[in-house]
Amino acid sequence: MEFTCLSEGKGYYFPPCHILDICGFRVLFDCPMDLSSLAIFSPVPTSSNSIAYNRKFSCSSEKYAGLELNEDKRLKIDKPLDANSLIGAEPHYRTVKNLLLWNVSFIDVVLISSPMGMLGLPFLTRNKDFSAKVYATEATARIGQLMMEDLVSMHKEYRQFYGAEESDAPQWMKWDELELLPLELRQIVFGADGTEFGGWMPLYSAADVKACMLKVECLKYAEEACYGGTLIIQAFSSGLEIGSCNWGISGPKASISYISSSVFSSAAAMSFNYQALQRSDVILYSDFSSCNGLDKFDNDDNCSGAAGNNYSNLSSDDVNSEGHDTLLNDEEYLEEMEKLNFICSCSVDCIKAGGSVLIPIARIGITLQLLERFAVNLASENMRVPIFLISSVAEELIAFTNIIPEWLCEQWQDRLYSGQPLFSHVEMLKDGRLYLFPAIHSLKLLKTWQEPCIVFCPHWSLRLGPVVHLLLRWSADQNSLLVMEEGLDANLALLPFKPMAMKVLQCSFVSGIQMQKSHHLLKILQPRHVLFPEILRQHIGPLETVFSFNYYSENKMVHIPYMKDSELDITVELACQLQYTTLKQQDMNISRLKGELMIEHGRYRLHLGNDEQVSSHPRPLVHFGRIDLNNLLTALQKLDMNATLEEVTGAAGSHKASRIHVSEPSKAMIEVIEAQTVISAADENIASVISQAISGVLDCI
Amino acid sequence: MVIECLVLGAGQEVGKSCVVVTINGKRIMFDCGMHMGYLDHRRYPDFSLISKSHDFTRSLSCIIITHFHLDHIGALPYFTQVCGYNGPIYMTYPTKALAPLMLEDYRKVMVDRRGEEEQFSSEHIVECMKKVTAVDLKQTIQVDEDLQIRAYYAGHVLGAAMFYAKVGDAAIVYTGDYNMTPDRHLGAAQIDRLQLDLVITESTYATTYRDSKYVREREFLKAVHKCVASGGKVLIPTFALGRAQELCMLLDDYWERMNLKVPIYFSAGLTIQANMYYKVLINWTSQKVKDTYATRNAFDFKNVLSFDRSLINAPGACVLFATPGMISGGFSLEVFKQWAPCEKNLVTLPGYCVAGTVGHKLMSAKIPTQIRLDEDVQINVRCQIHQLSFSPHTDAKGIMDLVKFLSPKHVILVHGEKPKMVTLKEKIQSELGIQCYLPANSESLCIPTTHHIKAGASDAFVRSCLSPNFKFLKTNSAELDDSHKRTMPLLQVYDDRVSEGILTLQKNQSPKVVNQNEFMEALGVEKHEVKLAHCFRVYIPDSESGDASDCLPSTSRKGSLLHLISEKLCRELPDFDVQDCQEHIQIQSVVVSFCSNEKCPHRTGVSLQSVDKKEVHFCCSWSVADDALAWRIVASIKNLELDT
């Protein structure tokens, strides 16, 4: 088996991407794209805010122009970063560059672990050489599709503003233009090591998304999909997001678990089903969240302070029996709830002060949880503030969440069993506390619009969608609040909206396995071998483990040995026909095996072929060992044969051959030369008797 | 190895479904139902047959419930809360959500209306349901290390499932109740082609063959429309779940199309709540219903209102859904008493009514008639009666189709009436050649199972077998219903050629299969070739060619002679590849050539030394494996003299 990490990704919105060669098949894990890179582009100014925006724009460019006069254009490497340095063009999108280096036609299977892991898929599927089978859970496929459609629809605004793109390489992508970019932007364009430039692509179309979805095979959790008869593929809930999953792949030679970022007690999605991953041969550990978590801990603020606490005390006295308790303790869950409550109370405070709240977070689970909380909090404060959910897919998304109880966490499933509606948003929609709108300029929205309000809308990069318009509207309002996720470079993201009087709340949500828990986890899973990201090496520390492990890093192929023989089922019908012989020297029974090999549902099976010869008396086909002449003579004599031994010597007196002459009952001669014996006889019967006698002194199969 | 089936209920009857199946030491209880027809101990399966010590938790690996009907789940709270079973219980999400409604409704009927001592309390139901693990379709659940179960869509009612269970190499399917044709709100049953030792199937309609459902639906709609058009009231007594939603969809849709304004009422809060479940669980309905959820959830009935007692005698036409289904009491009876005397009104009856209920009496009654409820109450029935003839159960053709599709080694019929089951059993045995049984309650049955020998296979062996000689067989899932095609094709790959290897058995080691070279290498032995040889004389008569005077056949003559022999062998051994290689002929390992060596060691027979010009010697050698063939060839060449 060979494993290559194509991209380590960057947190929740840009999951890692790998390729695995197993049992002769190439499996690609996820096909994401890096939407945080959109930050280098300038958002499209809107008509309603264009005056304010233009003023800001022109004044900053004057300042900039003034600076420029004094210096040679070429020498000025580190231009100061301001709103004007952003690229004013229709954006391109950064895909996994290393994936582009692979021959698409060599990929056999694509496994999509989360909606985020799907966003780059149309780039792949629109390639005419693409022939792989794509697997995703039903929920991931649906949510992923809605996210892609939304992305295409939001991007349209750029296209309308800049007009149709003239060529594949737009102006901003020319070298002399790129060299003029400030360092911060150049780092994004070229990647930290300057090699990522190749990954920028113009966005796919709505038709590409549609065609892509036709190639996706949808699975339930723990449904067995069989690829090529050989690989059994199963998705198990990872707890990260509704529908997101880890993968179990098993073939006749190996079983593998792919662990993506996973959450033990999820706030919305069905929790991490780690028991299903027990006892696989190899674990591909692809949860990078704990390294993201570390720098988060270094420069933390109010919102995620508690998250780092568990981290410092790596417990040495681990107890396996308590392992499950450790993994499933609800500390993490309660912390998450606390965070959500904090966001709520901050929002309520804002609204009290007359401001509005803007939440551009794309996590569906978090959105649903916040809606629940707002319903309660606003009611308890007796506030009637409208909540708007603005997105081209808002309606579909909310309708979808109402019919997928099977994919939700226990707490929400319990509501179903107790006869309550799954979500309060059903009621909120009915009584006008919540509104869904496809776009910010829709007529209905303008009619119902009222401030202060709470708005959930895309896009978290702050470059696309309704959020841009609302930020321009509210950025100067010190009473308003922007809730955004950590991990995004806030300085760069907010650049076009500066100066920001608006409050900004940056929070982090649980996005993976804490390092400390991963130790317990692996102890419970009992794999034989684990592959860790190199980046986690120092955090993993000395592992006292029963399993072997090694590390992988981007774009370096890692070889994983197979741990066992292929497993073979021999049908009883065939087994009954086997004729065993016992070997003379070894304590071993052997039998010639002849049948039809089938591979069925990941297992080799040997059937009785419809070949008649199998049922007829099998003759010994191969002899091995050495002939003991005395034994042979004795054996022949026992068969009432008159046999004499003759040694034949060569010219130099060297031993050439031994001959046994049989005179009775009829003439025959046996010549033994090293590893060959020849029986010469005119009579079929005597030849047969002698050959059986020889089989008796040799081992044969 | 065997599968043991202990039938605790639904053996040669309908009611209290419960079969305990033991597969390779794992014991699974399929369904835990109650019998509506009995009020004494016979209403529950005889659990004591499972374990004399009544330690049910230890004696069962798990319980699987197929759907929420009481004849499949009615005894569950009793078994878990009163008998003390505490192990795992599996059912689908909708069943877990809807079963408490059914159980609670039943409990109320028992206690409130019949004044019976309760068998289990509300508390019991709640506690019982907490032990249930909900499963999704196709989800493969590892109950323990050896036992694997999986649910498949069964139609019938929302959330109904057939269950597959596998332990080691032995596998079975228990169908529960199922429907092979889609209806208004549910799809048809759907399952993968599986390798099965046993299928346990329901056989409610073992001898019924039904025509198109749409005809019967139209009849129903026509009857209802006619009644309301003339200002009559329609009473539709149903259970809260299943049929109510199906008929309501039918009417709601019809009302839309015909632009009818007559109100449709639902009587109880129970049904309204049930509708809420149907909305959330819309993924479990038919594809057609599912596809429209984003624009309008099909269970958001547009024309449906909730009913108020005061409306019973309000003027004007209306349609009312009321529970219970067989007019055995409750609200449907209350309304029936009011509406039955008027001939403008219409009452629909379900296809099957238990004896003793008003519904049952109406089925055989001639209108107008009088129905006596008790000593004091008598109802004049003048209204019209429409008997619904659609059923959520498969008909005989459906059962045959499913059994044929799954092709198990054995079939057990349950959940039916004995005489009809006997007919179906004979049909299955004669038409499909599958052993079929119909055990009665409390009977136990043993069935032999599949078992494979497990061995490790070396890479070299597998590689040598995995020539590119694969045959691909696509076995699609049963396309039982076009509107419900969700399963993917199961691809099977067959190797076309015969694989050869060596199986080795060593003490304390699992069996292993290797190929020959590996085996030799591992043992450190060399191959010893055992050959046979025979040098024999053949008299060649003068052929037409004139140069017989040569004391030995010339090279060309030799060549033509060999050619002659090779042609002869070709004729006689059509299955073999006869290679004519100028100097010799080769057939498999058998090599035939001229022998001019007077002292050839292989000339062992009685050899006359006379040298006849017309005599030639042939040397023939071969490996042991081709012994039989070689002697045939020898005989054939010796026959040359006779032939010519």
Ligand SMILES: [Zn+2]
């Ligand atoms: Zn049923």
Ligand SMILES: [Zn+2]
């Ligand atoms: Zn039933």
Ligand SMILES: [Zn+2]
């Ligand atoms: Zn010879």
